[in-house]
Amino acid sequence: MWNRKEAAFARCVMIAAGLTFGPSGPSQAVPGSDPPACNAPAVSTTTGTFCGLTQAVVDGADRPTVKAYLGMRYGAAERFAVSVPATSSGLVRATQLGTVCPQDNLPSDAPVGEDCLYLNVWLPASPPVGKLPVMVFIHGGAFDVGASSQAVFMGARLAAKGQAMVVVMNYRLGALGFLAGGTGPDAIAPNLGLQDQQLAMRWVHDNAAAFGGDPERITLFGESAGAMSIGAHLASPSSAPLFRGAIMESNPYGIPFKNPDQAQAVRTLFDNTSVVQGCPATEPPGTIACLKALTWQQVLAAQDEVSTADLVFSGAMTGLLAWAPVVDGTLVPVQPNEAQITKPVIAGTNLDEGTLFVPFTAPLSPSTYQLYLSRIFPAEYSQILALPRYAPIPVDNRPQIANIVTDYLFVCPNRHVLAASTGPAYAYKFARRPSFAVWPGAATGCQPKADGGEGRVCHSFELPYVFRNAVAVTTPAKPNGRVPTGDYFTAAERPLIDTMTNYWTSFTATDEPSSPLVATPWLPFRQSGARQVLNLTISRYRDGVSNCDFWDQIGYDRGASLFQFSGQTR
Template sequence: MTTDARRTAGDGLVVDTASGPVRGVDDGNVKVWKGIRFAAPPAGELRWRPPEPPQRWTEPMDASRVGPVCPQPTDPRIPIDLGAPQGDDCLSLNVWAASGIEPGADKPVLVWVHGGAYVLGSSAQPLYHGRALARDGDAVIVTVNYRLGALGFLDLSAFDDTFATNLGLRDVLAALQWVRENIAGFGGDPDRVTVFGESAGAGIITTLLASPAAAGLFGAAIAQSSPATSIYDRERSRRVAALFADRLGLQPGETDRLATAPTSALLAASKHVFDNIPVRTPGTLAFAPIIDEDVVPAHPVQLARDGRTHPVPLIIGTNKHEAALFRWMKSPLMPITPKAIRAMFAEIAAEQPDLRLPDEQQIRAAYRGRGKTIGMGVARDIGFRMPSVWFAEGHREVAPVYLYRFDFATPMLRMLRLGAAHATELPYVWGNLVAGPKDPTFKLGGLKAGKAVSARMRRRWLNFAVDGTPAGSSGDPVWRPYRAGDRATLIIDAQDRVVDDLDADLRSAWGDQVLSFR
């Protein structure tokens, strides 16, 4: 389609939202509306407050470009393309729909919550471009921004009880409310919304599954590599806030400075605390959802085990070699070394003396044959696999759960000793397999197999959005719900297969108690 033709098509793509009309663009296959505000810019007096509705506009807003990325520190070890410059006016979302979908078409909706350890990432990342998922017209795709780092997850209530908690979570809730009120105009069904996300985004999803504030905002969920147990109580969150205030040079009674402090100073303090916390206390994050007895009433995994999560179908799973990415980046976010692992267990034992920690011999037996890489297995399972299994064990009592493990890796990733590392499933879910001519992922081959893996994953994810059942195509193995009798698990690889009780040894070693920091 020529530029002039695209512009002409775009001129008719006006959708009226609750805040004002937006004009998207159509490439002949997929329509897209980008950078739609769902909340006012969280700046000045709104910086540490819950999201508020944006100021209404009357003329059609140009929705052909993504909005600003939420402020975040950059890290040369993580050279991701955020897709846009940073800025305060960042609470926006993007919508994709096949060209033939009209308002009122009642298509299922998939709402993406990006990952990034609660400190980085955006809805505008090219990896999350929704064209491939939306192209066949099976669902409307939405990607959302939320506040990050200290700006989204710092608990300042000890300094002043007027400061709101869990701002990043509240942003996602506001985006989901926007979807409920507006998505019909884009062809989506507000009563068939599936939230999906990875890493921190998946952690937000497992947290919202246990949040009363999320009731009725989604009818299904997909959690990819959720750090479901990385949720902390007020005591820990206030210690983090004290470190942040100290780094910022904030004195008692100076909380008014937080509204006017330069964003750059806040990001510098945020990065210092983020880097420092997992070194001081291996296995913990500086910024994460907290139990505020408001948005988050208690530990989500415990609420799942108590049968108190929202009764919606859930896909949940992890990657086979989660920890390999953190080893490759030399990141302290996961405790991989024996010293870090011992420190983590010692801290948990000190916090919770009545908690029965797993027996060292059982742990070694579960990881027999791993040699020097035992730490990689322990880090993977305490950080991602066991929290996902623990959550699945509880949530299956209130709704169908489908457990998976992603094992596929290209020859290049295997050569680099990354394998199916953390986040490597993302291009397959989105159908965005090749990032450009210099993309090394498929340099040694694997693209044909990768395209087949991607097609199967997208079909299952989209079918799940339709009716809560992740059916594949004809000939694909039937992915059964995760039940006590067989604990069926889908292994996603060059050839998918369903295995009964894949994690039996791990469950035996780690036990039924939920191991986490408070």
């Protein structure tokens, strides 16, 4: 159905917020330098004492000052082992971004290596009286790319304007973070990357007070794969004590996590790659000793072999999501889209989530489109085609596929999860097209117009507005956490940015999103059945065109199958 070039593009963009479109292959480490001297007070934590930077920030007409503590080590881990708290090492200069976890097409100038369990903290330099609410961000990137050092994730402006403590973490990615399976001494525990996240969450809970934060008011927020991760933590009993609420941006709840059998299938494919089979004769292929003998560049090469395999397992999942988490019965006891959320939560999607994920480089004919749907939804495809939003159109049906991805993977499963929640729950639709390129080189439909204007609002487009950083998701931050200048929001966008900051930080502080900047209150979802539309004018929207009642009847267990033919040319 797709050729390999298209499949590679799909894997890059799926659930990705924060990767480059440069040449493929392992990223090379950039030599580090001695971190600059501190000019922010030292803070004692459970993993050492860290001094930081005082930074002046340009944020529109404002010039606030923040304290930044960059590259603080929260954990350590041997390869394919559960991470443990980092060892305290005395006074450390936290004035430079930390090492980035190994990945392809690295969106950062930072050094790369497996010793990468670092996080960054930003605080207003002159905080208000009382403890600061705490916002902990988990980045996206299909569970195999992304870093806390991307410019869009620098939290200085959000911390200053929102008067909050903002934290952004790294966690292990790809095979190094999500390979699982095996038996006996060669078994690899599932969800190592999620366990890294949980360790970082515990670090924040234990150390927030030392920075002036409130450990009882911690909100997780994340986008795409980061929002999927938050869905897992909302379902996890062991994560529950570590945070109070959550904001999920563009969680593709319609994509299920792997089950243990599927995780084992990925492990078998990994062990059978040419890289692993080429282990030294002294280390039998597929053993832990073999896997530890590989360089991380070789692990990435084996990972890429799995990700581009014709089929990871027939009819269920492809290498596109080979590195998604596993429903392991402990950390993730159930599929996140089946878990009942009891904590306060905001969940939302962008107007045109699916546009970024349609990799076909040529028009999709009506006959090929119908064949494609018949393979994914064999019992229901005729009903799908009968719905006006998905009905075949002449010449090119890529927009129809994009509509199905938007509705089935994003909008409707989020509605389903929020409707079943029992805590305070709020929904949004982000509908502002930025005036600058969030995804340079991506689909034409995701490119900007001079004035923002009307057009498609693609996956991850809300991120610059949340963090107040008008940069592409592929832009690396400077080593000291500075956001490169050159791209700026328009004057018309400023009120929306301030409104979103108010919503996100008010929810963190009080469990209710509110903003004195708008007259339209944000009503709880179960009370109103409406989503707050985040645009230059704030309004409310009740889903109608997305056919959610129909998709609810089908169930959200086939999302990965939307991409099951990704390695084949047909």
